Amino acid sequence: MPDIRLRIELLDTDPLVWRRVVVPEQINLHRLHELIQDVMGWGDCHLYEFECNGRYYGVPDEWSDRPIALARNAKLKAIAARVKENAFHYLYDFGDGWEHRIIVEATGMEELDPCPRFIGGAMACPPEDIGGTVGYAALKAAATGEQDAHGQELLEGLDGEFDPEALDEEEIADMLEPFQAGFRRLGEAPSEPRQALSKQSQGLDMEQSLKAQGIHNIEELMQVLQGEIDRNRR
Structure with a gap:
């Protein structure tokens, strides 16, 4: 976009x-x-x-x-x-x-x-709730040392500090x-959390281990498990 x-x-x-x-x-x-x-x-x-x-x-x-x-x-x-x-x-x-x-x-x-x-x-942005642009002008005047009663009151509310150029x-x-x-761009893929990567790695290791034992699908896995249960009952 x-x-x-x-x-x-x-x-x-x-x-x-x-x-x-x-x-x-x-x-x-x-x-x-x-x-x-x-x-x-x-x-x-x-x-x-x-x-x-x-x-x-x-x-x-x-x-x-x-x-x-x-x-x-x-x-x-x-x-x-x-x-x-x-x-x-x-x-x-x-x-x-x-x-x-x-x-x-x-x-x-x-x-x-x-x-x-x-x-x-x-x-600098004006502070909140100072009465709009009139209050902002008074505040800036007080901040530069001018004797503005309204501005001095506003400045005191800011602990006596305001830099209009900051x-x-x-x-x-x-x-x-x-x-x-x-708004992440397509060229920048978010990194996966370490925990998620660890779980993904564990899943791949288990899949490789099962294949090494000749187990390639869930039906073959269930048959192996049932065989183990039958042997334990004897």
């Missing part, structure tokens, strides 16, 4: 918080949501939805004022084929309202192994390992 390259931008942040990833085209939107959470640095604590050409995908809610299709049933390949201006949108946390633009930079790419893969990005690429790579295992 070909791959798709995406650029994920957190709107209304300055400098822009963004990430670039390559993902398998068959990934569904729920798995893409989980991947975005990991590469951006979110905690997956709130609801989400995708929007493409006026259609919404997420977790259906009877209280919603619009139809929401099940994200698990929507493939990225189908979404990428009908996006306008090469972009669709992802909303995380309906309270704080973190809006992301997902730009489809390339489709039909040669398969990467492993995949999904983090390609690049910039700036981006831990190694941590992102570690977070992607479970995804890569789930």
Whole structure:
């Protein structure tokens, strides 16, 4: 299956918080949501939805004022084929309202192994539950020494430490390992557990031993066993 390259931008942040990833085209939107959470640095604590050409995908809610299709049933390949201006949108946390633009930079790419893969990005992800982009701006101001009362309060909630430029690429790579295992390419066969290999080897040894005794099928084996039972009875 070909791959798709995406650029994920957190709107209304300055400098822009963004990430670039390559993902398998068959990934569904729920798995893409989980991947975005990991590469951006979110905690997956709130609801989400995708929007493409006026259609919404997420977790259906009877209280919603619009139809929401099940994200698990929507493939990225189908979404990428009908996006306008090469972009669709992802909303995380309906309270704080973190809006992301997902730009489809390339489709039909040669398969990467492993995949999904983090390609690049910039700036730290905002912490959860800080009041959206307004709170994020206040927090960054306080982190750089500005006297912002709201920002100082948010900074204290983070034990006085927040680096808006921090981006831990190694941590992102570690977070992607479970995804890569789930989308293992055909060229990379999963190794069998040692215990399973041991049992398989024992089975082969037993089969060879029986053949050496002239036993080639289950009927011949049953005859030999019955003969042993008869001899023991005498």
